[in-house]
Amino acid sequence: MIFRTPLKTSRLILQPESISDFSRFYSMTIDPEVMKYIGDGSVFHWTESVAREKYQARIAGLHEQETGNLAVYRRDNNQYIGWCGIDESRFLRKIELSYRFCRDSWSCGYATEAARAMLAECFCITDIREIYACTHPENAASMAVLKKLGFVFSDPVFSKAINREMPVFVLHKDI
């Protein structure tokens, strides 16, 4: 992982994902409310044991120079609350910010706080000058996060998964 972890904010710690996060990670990804606006809206279809193996393999396969997802923990109780990532998107074919948080931690400002720290780190240590994000057109919470972070509209993309255009947003590095 290229990011200089742990990244710390006033309330959060961001660090590489660990297998000890798996149980909260898995609960998050089988929660229909969490997955409502991801892809075609279906929840994780893997059994817990298959999902655990895939999670472990993903963690083990991460190379030092790669961007990717960081697990997000609350500093006050060390609880895993979700992940935030910056990575090359196969769908957008651009560098993309994404995030997913457990429902019990929504609307506390955590996604915005975590993403802000990751964006700052990414702009600081890489040559990346613009980062994109894309949401389901009805995902008001995600669009609110992007607005708070300073993202602006870019060209929309068509999603076969939902058979609709999805809004795309971009954040340019301040010179």
Ligand SMILES: CC(C)(COP(=O)(O)OP(=O)(O)OC[C@H]1O[C@@H](n2cnc3c(N)ncnc32)[C@H](O)[C@@H]1OP(=O)(O)O)[C@@H](O)C(=O)NCCC(=O)NCCS
């Ligand atoms: C999107 C998500 C990451 C936001 O996380 P979060 O920690 O709740 O985000 P924040 O608290 O930083 O900000 C959320 C903002 O959305 C607003 N919001 C929440 N639900 C909303 C809704 N239904 N309509 C409008 N605004 C809404 C909140 O009020 C808050 O804005 P405010 O600070 O101006 O009041 C979280 O809801 C999530 O994980 N959703 C499921 C996965 C997902 O959709 N990921 C994004 C894919 S593009």
